[in-house]
Amino acid sequence: xxxxxxxxxxxxxxxxxxxxxxxxxxxxxxxxxxxxxxxxxxxxxxxxxxxxxxxxxxxxxxxxxxxxxxxxxxxxxxxxxxxxxxxxxxxxxxxxxxxxxxxxxxxxxxxxxxxxxxxxxxxxxxxxxxxxxxxxxxxxxxxxxxxxxxxxxxxxxxxxxxxxxxxxxxxxxxxxxxxxxxxxxxxxxxxxxxxxxxxxxxxxxxxxxxxxxxxxxxxxxxxxxxxxxxxxxxxxxxxxxxxxxxxxxxxxx
Ligand SMILES: C[S@@+](CC[C@H](N)C(=O)[O-])C[C@H]1O[C@@H](n2cnc3c(N)ncnc32)[C@H](O)[C@@H]1O
Numbered sequence: 178x179x180x181x182x183x184x185x186x187x188x189x190x191x192x193x194x195x196x197x198x199x200x201x202x203x204x205x206x207x208x209x210x211x212x213x214x215x216x217x218x219x220x221x222x223x224x225x226x227x228x229x230x231x232x233x234x235x236x237x238x239x240x241x242x243x244x245x246x247x248x249x250x251x252x253x254x255x256x257x258x259x260x261x262x263x264x265x266x267x268x269x270x271x272x273x274x275x276x277x278x279x280x281x282x283x284x285x286x287x288x289x290x291x292x293x294x295x296x297x298x299x300x301x302x303x304x305x306x307x308x309x310x311x312x313x314x315x316x317x318x319x320x321x322x323x324x325x326x327x328x329x330x331x332x333x334x335x336x337x338x339x340x341x342x343x344x345x346x347x348x349x350x351x352x353x354x355x356x357x358x359x360x361x362x363x364x365x366x367x368x369x370x371x372x373x374x375x376x377x378x379x380x381x382x383x384x385x386x387x388x389x390x391x392x393x394x395x396x397x398x399x400x401x402x403x404x405x406x407x408x409x410x411x412x413x414x415x416x417x418x419x420x421x422x423x424x425x426x427x428x429x430x
Contacts, residue, residue, distance in 0.1 A: 215337065216277050216315055216317070216335070216337045216338065217277045217278060217279070217313075217315065219337065220276075220277055220278035220280075220281065220335075221278050221279060221280045221281075223278075224258075224278050224280035224281045224284065225280055229258065229284070230257070230258060230281075231257055231258050231260060232260070233258070233260050233288065234260055235260050235261050235263075235264035236260070236261055236331045236332070236360060237407070238331070238358075238360040238405065238421055238423050239261050239264065239265075239329060239331060239358065239360070240264065242358050242401060242423065242425050243265065243268075243327060243329065243356075243358060244268070246326075246327060246356060247326075248265075248268060248269030248270045248326075249270065249271070249325070249326030249327065249355075250270070250271045250272075250273075250325050250326050250327075251265050251270040251271070251272045251273070251325055251326065251327040251328070251329065252272075252273050252274075252275070252321060252325040252327070252328045252329070252347070252350055253265070253272060253273070253274040253275065253329050253330070253331075254275050254316060254328070254329070254330040254333060254343060254344075254346070254347050255275070255276055255316065255330055255331070255332070255333035255335075255343075256274035256275060256276045256281070256282075256285060256311075257276060257278075257281050257285070258281050258284045258285050258288060259274060259281075259282075259284070259285025259286070259288050259289060259309070259311070260288070261274075261329065261331060262274035262285065262289075262309050262311075263285075263288060263289055263292055263309065265327075265329075266289075266308045266309050267292070270308065270327065271308045271309075272308060272309045272310065273309075273310045273312060273321070273325070274309055274310070274311050274312065275312045275313075275314050275316065275319065276311075276312075276313065276314075277313065277314065277315050277316065278313075279313050282311045282312075282313055285309075285311055286311050289309055289311075316333070316338060316342075316343035316346065317338055317342065317343070319346070320346060321346070321350045323350075324350055324351060324352040324353075324355065325350055325351065325352060325355060326352055326354075326355045326356070327351075327355060327356045327357075327358065328347045328348070328350045328351050328355070328356070328357050328358070329357075329358040329359075329360075330343070330344060330347050330358075330359050330360070331360045331361075332360065332361055332362065333361070334361060334362060334379045334380060335379065336379060338379075339378070339379075340361070340379060340380075340381055341389050344359055344381075344386065344389070344390055345389070345390055347359065347390075348390040348391070348392070348426075351428045352428065353428050353429065353430045354427070354428065354429075354430040355427070355428055356400075356425060356426070356427050356428075357390075357392075357424075357425065357426045357427075357428070358423075358424070358425045359386055359390075359422075359423075359424045359425075360421055360422065360423050360424075361380055361381055361386075361421070361422045362380050362419060362420075362421065362422070363380070363382065363404050363419070363420040363421065363422050364377040364380035364381065364382060365382075365420075366404070366406075366418075366419050366420035367380070367419060368409060368411060368417040368419050369411075369415070369417055370411045370412065370413075370415060370417075380422075381422065382404075382422060383402045383403065383404065383422050383423075383424050386422070386424050387399065387402065387424065392424065392426045395429075396428055396429050397426045397427070397428055397429065398426060398427045398429055399424075399425075399426050400425045400426060400427055401423055401424065401425035401426075402423075402424050403422075403423050404420045404421065404422055404423070405420060405421050405423055406418050406419070406420050407419055407420065407421055
């Protein structure tokens with residue numbers, strides 16, 4: 178696929194606040210050691226292709242859904258260049274942010290340091306201190322080993338990673354009383370220039386998420402299950418409206 182096949186909020190894309198995320202480079206050999214190495218190598222390559230891939234702004238559904246939560250310990254799965262983790266930290270959260278790409282994580286850490294430097298001048302913007310732990314791991318295998326007040330995963334779409342397993346890991350990592358927030362591109366509302374995408378299987382509807390993660394079980398309270406439209410601008414300046422699947426659920430105490 179081309180770099181722009183499916184992505185809107187890259188740093189140089191005009192007029193859109195947030196991404197229509199490209200799912201990254203293709204991969205063969207998923208499920209064996211080669212696949213795991215390739216996931217990191219291919220995402221590193223993609224990130225290296227530009228100085229900045231994403232907009233640097235937090236995802237709007239995160240801001241909307243987590244903005245009213247009491248800060249605690251958060252886990253961000255597939256954190257990319259770190260804008261969501263930094264936003265959470267600026268709002269009082271201690272964050273563990275996981276991604277397979279060391280290039281993305283180095284960039285994220287750089288953005289964190291820049292935010293810290295700005296805060297030393299403009300303290301009113303918030304203090305993120307050292308509350309973000311950037312962690313390189315492959316979500317095909319990684320298990321957190323602890324539970325969190327908030328687990329968020331935004332647009333974890335990747336040709337070499339089936340969403341079911343990492344998002345089940347996400348759900349299992351929510352503390353009793355904590356919140357799960359999963360956001361993705363609606364499979365039926367992808368932008369027209371995403372034609373290079375080989376499959377819809379990397380995307381999910383709210384219904385599929387709920388069923389696969391067992392969020393209809395008595396231990397969960399479903400707070401939000403919706404699809405929200407969002408205007409995006411394509412690589413050639415084309416306009417389109419896509420939709421984000423948003424599922425927010427609380428694990429009952
Ligand atoms: C479409 S990007 C979304 C990034 C970020 N959440 C955002 O909204 O800007 C998908 C991210 O998933 C990461 N990723 C892909 N496969 C992964 C894997 N197997 N384990 C961990 N992260 C992975 C990529 O490196 C990339 O940063």
